Amino acid sequence: MDGRRHSVDVPISKTLVALRRVRSLRDPSTNGISKLSPLIDNGCWENGISLRFLNAPYECDFDDNNGYLRSKGLDFKEHRGHATTKFEMNCHMMNYCEEHQQDDGNKSPKESCCSNHEAKGLDLVSINPSSNHLKDEESCYLSTALSSQFRRIDHSKSNRKLLRKNRVKPSELTGDNASCIRSPCISVDNALSPHSVSTHTPQDVDVDVLVDYHGCGISCCWSKSPRFRDSNHYSEMEGLPLMLQHANETDFLEHKSMIHIGGEISPTLETPRSLSMKFRPKSFDDLIGQNVVGKSLLSAICRGRIPSFYLFYGPRGTGKTSASRIFAAALNCLSLEEQKPCGLCRQCVLFFSGRSKDVKEVDSLRINRTDKVKSLVKNAFTAPVSSRFKVYIIDECQLLNGETWMTLLNSLDSVSQQVVFVMITPDLDKLPRSVVTRAQRYHFAKIKDADIASRLKRICAEEGLESEQDALDFIATKSCGSLRDAEMMLDQLSLIGKKITISLAYELTGVISDDELLDLLDLSLSSDTSNTVIRARELLRSRIDPLQLISQLANLIMDILAGKCELGGSEIRRRFFDRHVSESSMQKLSHALRILSDTEKQLRISKNQTTWFTAALLQLSSIEYSSVDTNDTKLCIRAASNRGGDLCSTSSTGESLKQLATSQCDEKSYKIEVQEDDKATLDSIWYKAAEICQSRRLKAFLMKQGKLSSVCINQGLAVVELEFNHRAYVTRAEKSWKQIASSLQFILGCNIELRINHVPCTSDSKYAKLKRSSFNFFNCSRRILRKSLSSDEKECESDYADYTSQKPMMMDKTLSRSSDCGYHGMEVVTTLRSCEGNLLSSGKIILNRIADQQIPRISFSRVESVKEEGYNCEHLASSTLDLDHRSNCFPRTLWLHRKLSSSYASKQKDFCFINPQVQMF
């Protein structure tokens, strides 16, 4: 059996305690009572149920002979008035002070506490609380110290019954026991009385006093149950109904022992409800990843520069609340050392046992009423009871309303120097500006994955949990910088299996393993349609959300592309990397990434996520046809026809195009008969595309005047060039570009970028002359996407359609934004070709918007690399163009192109801009 875990004699008790623990894990941050709690809280713990902590390392000895309890030199005596009663007991006790063995060798406050007491041989004295109040500071302190060691046992009637049932004779109870019937706690003498506890010989022992420092894996959740608070709390709560005592959650209590009497678990003895409670930091050194904050707060304390208003903000689970408590303790710590809180001094003990009257945690929602906040402020004006500072910790302060803030802020100037407010929020933006500016702000950053993982490792070691490093790394990644989330996940995993493994972690979080993902990716890239569908459905049906799956898949692909994915390992992994190592595979993967990104957007608005996810997977294999042919070259078909010169090389693969054409359109109606001759292929595509245009006039126009001069498919995008031999035809075609593009899209089955060129007829002598002097290549491009548009996009699209019915097209919807939408300019990527069509150069022109112009103007501020073969267009840099006066918009591609062409052509007649690609910035 695990040395730190405890055996439970009777299964039902184990079950109930386990239930309690599970409940606590559901929502460890709240103390809401679940349905189970009445069962557990009020359940009749039958007589005879005893909990026995086996294997607990006993650090504390009780000396039967001399009647003194000694714990590492610590003598416990009972003082009643002037009388000192010795007592003896036989119990198994583990000194809580042994709790934290710091890895770094530094002593925790508690350890130091022990050793300190040990060194001094200090006698702790308990004043028997005959009244419900501990009257003076000392008694409070002493009582605190003792009760934090040994929580008191309830001597109410019911408990006495239990005691009786447990064969403790009433006569054996001392008169003093009776005198404290009303107290929810027993005094130390009672706790340690030989009558209330007995040896654990099988017959006689019904009660074992169990003190477990390390936590037994059995957590109690009574921390906020008022019936277990001591009388001091009640009286104070009455006076200050707004305040939440944090006594219940403090670490000392969390790590305290449990006393089980006659089968009843004394609820006043706390064990941590969760790992995150158990491992709540207790000093600035314990805070992980917040060194700067810790240092700064500590140095403020040391220098005595304490403003009254602090704001701790940052993501959840990063230590804000813990830091505020540490800060409060440090403010009042009496130690002269720099390291505060010391955990030893009177103030520290008071604070950590939850009995400090000067540190309050305030419920934000409850002070959102005028009377309540006023009462709080009034309270703030009273002097601290016993400490140097009065500290108010207000968590989730973003929930405070304006009026409450006003009251608090107004009081800040007048409250005494001894009052400190620590406001905590995860969201600074939700606070009024005046609050943010007046506070001393501390940012709690997300905690690094590596730090989280090493913290988890330490916890596992301390808890005696077996774990795989991969699993811990995974938990760290999944917890997004929140140590609490990580600890909670670890806690849950520790309940499931003996060892915390990566597969267990995957299962708990609903994530699938990289191997499973690689398998799926392999299938989909290999065009294994049926198996892809089967596997995708299996995964989706079993446990994973399509959106999560798609994001995991995308991440994995990115890792592969970045070379971050390990090649070795499992069989699946090896197979995948054997098959997908080539350059073409990498292209496929990067295209797959784009498909997944599009699909992700679509999934967000789709009700049928499974279908669309599966469809996306099937598209991954279609990349093979559309973007990459078997030789890794672009599929590019051009009619060499009337273009002179060496327009880019053509690698016409009729077969690929056939596949492309037939794979994605209705075979019966639009199957393209691809000829070996490219020209015929292009004509065939053009004919089919024209054929399916709805407007008869357009159909006739396209068939008669238009020509498909090239189709170039790369990475799922077909760049289609059309030729018209008259400017008027070009304009006409431009007006119907959408229909043309969708027909072509339907035929080619992929995204389309359309370029409509004006190529004067060679037979026309006038144009022939023109052509000789200037290849006036009139060009524009537009693109429509096959995917269905989201509603936003549709809106844009329709705006755009309206606009383009009167004006030439534009390429990108962002261009339709008005000039005052924050764009500063645009970047135009141009290509220069000679009149023969030879590529001369390509380059970039940066256009800056001239500020403060009602009608925006652009100036050419930079011309890059358009300077080859003796051509120079630097003069553009000094020119300025007026933008279209009809719109307050940046120019449309075509318009810009015309401007550039005319401006440029006037100086250099030999070439022109082709296909400017415009990007706003």
Ligand SMILES: Nc1ncnc2c1ncn2[C@@H]1O[C@H](COP(=O)(O)OP(=O)(O)OP(=O)(O)O)[C@@H](O)[C@H]1O
């Ligand atoms: N920086 C940290 N160092 C050590 N433990 C931490 C840290 N941050 C969080 N934890 C762990 O998470 C638990 C919760 O932390 P805490 O309540 O201080 O976070 P928080 O930032 O206040 O979160 P919230 O904003 O949700 O209240 C702690 O008990 C502790 O176990």
Ligand SMILES: [Zn+2]
């Ligand atoms: Zn101290």
